Amino acid sequence: MKVNNIQSCHLGPAISPELLIQEHYFLYLLKGSMKGYDGNKHYELQPGDYCLARKNHLVRYTKFKDNGDFEKIIITFDEAFLKQFLERHPYHAEASKDQDAFLLIPENTFIKNYIQSLAPYYTGDLQLDETFANIKREELLLILLKSQPDLANIFFNFGITHKMDLEVYMNRNFRFNVSLERFAYLTGRSLSSFKRDFMKTFGTTPGEWLKKKRLDEAYFQISRQHLKPSEVYLEVGFEDLSHFSFAFKKEFGKSPSEVTHV
Structure with a gap:
């Protein structure tokens, strides 16, 4: 048109x-x-x-x-x-x-x-x-x-965000780099109930789970999809390439570039 x-x-x-x-x-x-x-x-x-x-x-x-x-x-x-x-x-x-x-x-x-x-x-x-x-x-x-x-x-649905299934929502949205307060609001919870429900659902804290989930996704994209670290780190929710590289090596024992060349 x-x-x-x-x-x-x-x-x-x-x-x-x-x-x-x-x-x-x-x-x-x-x-x-x-x-x-x-x-x-x-x-x-x-x-x-x-x-x-x-x-x-x-x-x-x-x-x-x-x-x-x-x-x-x-x-x-x-x-x-x-x-x-x-x-x-x-x-x-x-x-x-x-x-x-x-x-x-x-x-x-x-x-x-x-x-x-x-x-x-x-x-x-x-x-x-x-x-x-x-x-x-x-x-x-x-x-x-x-x-x-x-x-x-x-x-015209102006109600407070209804309480969402935490496992489904977080697995869908973990790549987005937003605060825990915002995740809590978007899933229909206070920050304290978000953290409490998160521990019940995933057995760990939101911060630890998000870091592990994002790094696992980055490893997959670099090793299997052959993307460059510079193409991946923002996509999976990291703000800084150097911080991403440090966390990646700490988690997997190899730098992102070493995984790229395997």
């Missing part, structure tokens, strides 16, 4: 570049491409694709420019806006069983026309004021709910 005369724009509160998606947002890709990973599935977006990125999900993504350009439209649906929307348009929400971080939305004539309707405001000096920006956000939300009513279960 090609939309002409549109430039990058953002409606609503800014989104954080962190690994955690902190608010729902709609993403439409104009130029370039994008790959994402949520611990379970890989996603790929090409120009003309759009998706919904879901709040409270951990993701890792890579942007690829086209002739030096990467252009996108992002429209954030923050909780305050969604609650105001419900005052005008009552919707009932139930718990969603879908756990994907990105929901790819099928091509839709209404969405295509909506995207095109933004063109006059981003090709010149005219800027959207906050009131009109909220009207355009509301318009898009109505279109999404009309085409996919089940999205109400995602947008």
